[in-house]
Amino acid sequence: MRIWLGLAIAFQLGVLATASEAQVSQARRTADGKADLNGIWQALNTANWDLQDHAARSGGVVSLGALGAVPAGLGVVEGNEIPYLPAAAARRKENFEKRLTADPEIKCYLPGVPRATYLPYPFQIVQESKYILMAYEYAGATRTIYMDQAPPSPSDSWMGHSVGRFERDTLVVDVTSLNDQTWLDRSGNFHSDALHVVERYTPLSADALTYEATIEDPKVFSRPWKISMPLYRRLERNAQLMEFKCVEFVEELMYGQFRKPPSK
Amino acid sequence: MSHRFITSARILPLAVAAVSLMPPPAAGQSAPKTAGAAATWTAPRTADGRPDLQGIWDFRTITPLERPRTLGAKEFFTEAEAADFEAQENRRQNRDLIDPKVGGLNYPAGGVVPYNEIWYDRGDKVVKTKRTSLIVDPPSGRIPYTPEGQKRAERRALDEKNTQLGHPIADSWEDRPLQERCLMGSNAGPPMLPAAYNNNVQVFQTRDYVALLTEMVHDARIIPLDGRPFGTVPQWKGESRGHFEGDMLVVETRNFKRETSFPGSSANMHLIERFTRTDPDTLFYEFTVDDPVTWTRPWSGAIPMSRIEGPIYEYACHEGNYALPGILAGARADEKAAAEATRKAVK
Numbered sequence: 001m002r003i004w005l006g007l008a009i010a011f012q013l014g015v016l017a018t019a020s021e022a023q024v025s026q027a028r029r030t031a032d033g034k035a036d037l038n039g040i041w042q043a044l045n046t047a048n049w050d051l052q053d054h055a056a057r058s059g060g061v062v063s064l065g066a067l068g069a070v071p072a073g074l075g076v077v078e079g080n081e082i083p084y085l086p087a088a089a090a091r092r093k094e095n096f097e098k099r100l101t102a103d104p105e106i107k108c109y110l111p112g113v114p115r116a117t118y119l120p121y122p123f124q125i126v127q128e129s130k131y132i133l134m135a136y137e138y139a140g141a142t143r144t145i146y147m148d149q150a151p152p153s154p155s156d157s158w159m160g161h162s163v164g165r166f167e168r169d170t171l172v173v174d175v176t177s178l179n180d181q182t183w184l185d186r187s188g189n190f191h192s193d194a195l196h197v198v199e200r201y202t203p204l205s206a207d208a209l210t211y212e213a214t215i216e217d218p219k220v221f222s223r224p225w226k227i228s229m230p231l232y233r234r235l236e237r238n239a240q241l242m243e244f245k246c247v248e249f250v251e252e253l254m255y256g257q258f259r260k261p262p263s264k
Numbered sequence: 265m266s267h268r269f270i271t272s273a274r275i276l277p278l279a280v281a282a283v284s285l286m287p288p289p290a291a292g293q294s295a296p297k298t299a300g301a302a303a304t305w306t307a308p309r310t311a312d313g314r315p316d317l318q319g320i321w322d323f324r325t326i327t328p329l330e331r332p333r334t335l336g337a338k339e340f341f342t343e344a345e346a347a348d349f350e351a352q353e354n355r356r357q358n359r360d361l362i363d364p365k366v367g368g369l370n371y372p373a374g375g376v377v378p379y380n381e382i383w384y385d386r387g388d389k390v391v392k393t394k395r396t397s398l399i400v401d402p403p404s405g406r407i408p409y410t411p412e413g414q415k416r417a418e419r420r421a422l423d424e425k426n427t428q429l430g431h432p433i434a435d436s437w438e439d440r441p442l443q444e445r446c447l448m449g450s451n452a453g454p455p456m457l458p459a460a461y462n463n464n465v466q467v468f469q470t471r472d473y474v475a476l477l478t479e480m481v482h483d484a485r486i487i488p489l490d491g492r493p494f495g496t497v498p499q500w501k502g503e504s505r506g507h508f509e510g511d512m513l514v515v516e517t518r519n520f521k522r523e524t525s526f527p528g529s530s531a532n533m534h535l536i537e538r539f540t541r542t543d544p545d546t547l548f549y550e551f552t553v554d555d556p557v558t559w560t561r562p563w564s565g566a567i568p569m570s571r572i573e574g575p576i577y578e579y580a581c582h583e584g585n586y587a588l589p590g591i592l593a594g595a596r597a598d599e600k601a602a603a604e605a606t607r608k609a610v611k
Contacts, residue, residue: 030311030470031310031311031312031471032311038470038472038473108582109582109583110578110580110583124486126468126470126473126475126484126486127470128318128468128469128470130318131318131466131468133466133468133475133477133484135475135477135484135486139582140481140482140483140484141482142477142482142483142484143578144466144477144575144576146575151574151575154577157577157578157580158578158580158583159578181583238492238495240486240488240495241486242497242499243499243500243501245447245500247445247446247447247582248445248447251437251445254589255437255588255589255592258589258592258593258595258596259435259436259437259592260434260435260436260595260596260599
């Protein structure tokens, strides 16, 4: 009896494995048979300026002229609507008005998820079977995705707590324990510490992924909503993640008031 | 350990001081063998047939970088001597037992002991090899400074002392060490050296890369293994290239932007690191540094790192850096008080 049951399970598993392999045969594979997401990737869109449809507009810093202007873009939000609760909609408007001082990107703070993905800098996926390291060029941000046994999250953090699994060829990452200090773009779109993000990374071709993130936050939004965009592989022959340790570019802004004044 | 608030001001000089007391590791070229490692043990392999270095590794130790002068030419402790050294050192290092009025360790009398013992996670053991210093070469266990290097080391020591007496040099943030600015972790190097806390590194390994994620300050050094040449762009943690030599991962790093968190080095530093699994729970880490401006000859250190379960949590340093504005504002307040005192004296 036990033997037959075992055989039946083995048979079923075998069939399932074969079926899923057939569907995903085009994706690159790691040694353990998973879709191989290793590489240096980058979004090529304007989501970091504004997640929603937007015309080009002035950047608001007169001296920067065209250099500081916001490029027009088609939004990445499904249906183009972000379903803010009424109080949150007011806060978003306020954020937009003070965006040139309040956006945490200005201070080189860790970007949070999902914003880290579509900042205008590359990031690298280093994929082994138990852990996946995501290293972002911006601010040297990193996060570790637990693929095997995930410890409980000890507290909220800037980059959150990421637990991953593969659904066929899609890497699904459940992100929780994010603090309320990060924004979603430069236009004041925001979230609270109740944010829950489910990310999906699916190979689209050898050199592109589809990135989808479902964003749920009952303190800020009336329902879950979704963004999606392609991510492109950096194909330069010696492509490498460079350092963008932006702390040194914000010290004058943050600490300039405490600098010793020149002697009179 | 995830002490976001400790970013500060004062722990950093401490951390550097702790490092400078640490003995260095063993000679670069010698095959690393931890004491008692079974000669028959072979490292597990990755699917690509490389030695498997993956895991979270802890490099805490109270073995000093440089051998204490009192130990003379003694390179190794016996078991009993090691136990004695640990007992003494753990008492000496215990911040809760230092009276600020009297001073002790690297704290001058009349200064402050800014962090009490609860902040520390420096470990309480000497390295498994029982070496008396982390430096393994030169045999003296001491850093072979050039006169220029010595001068810089003394200037650093003086600044540390002044900082602990409440008078840091702080005209601008640029006067402060990289760790206080959260630009580089105090122990992340490269090369990695133990400091006050967060002495952990996670190794990720794929066919094409090895990544070293140091807890301090969430810094990922991603090392290509494909033999590509060095570029020309200077970076804070330099540019690293790696390859395997048998069971050993060899990583070469150059193109530093200026000094790293590694005290005293210059942008010209050339670094070789070697990583070897020597038993199921040990990753033997060796480094050799060369920088003719700072040191008269290349020198080497070694630290047997121990496997831990982890995980490593986020250390968001800059985001919680209340110390740096505090240090700068404190210096301005001191100047104001001094000017006021002068004004009154003149009257």
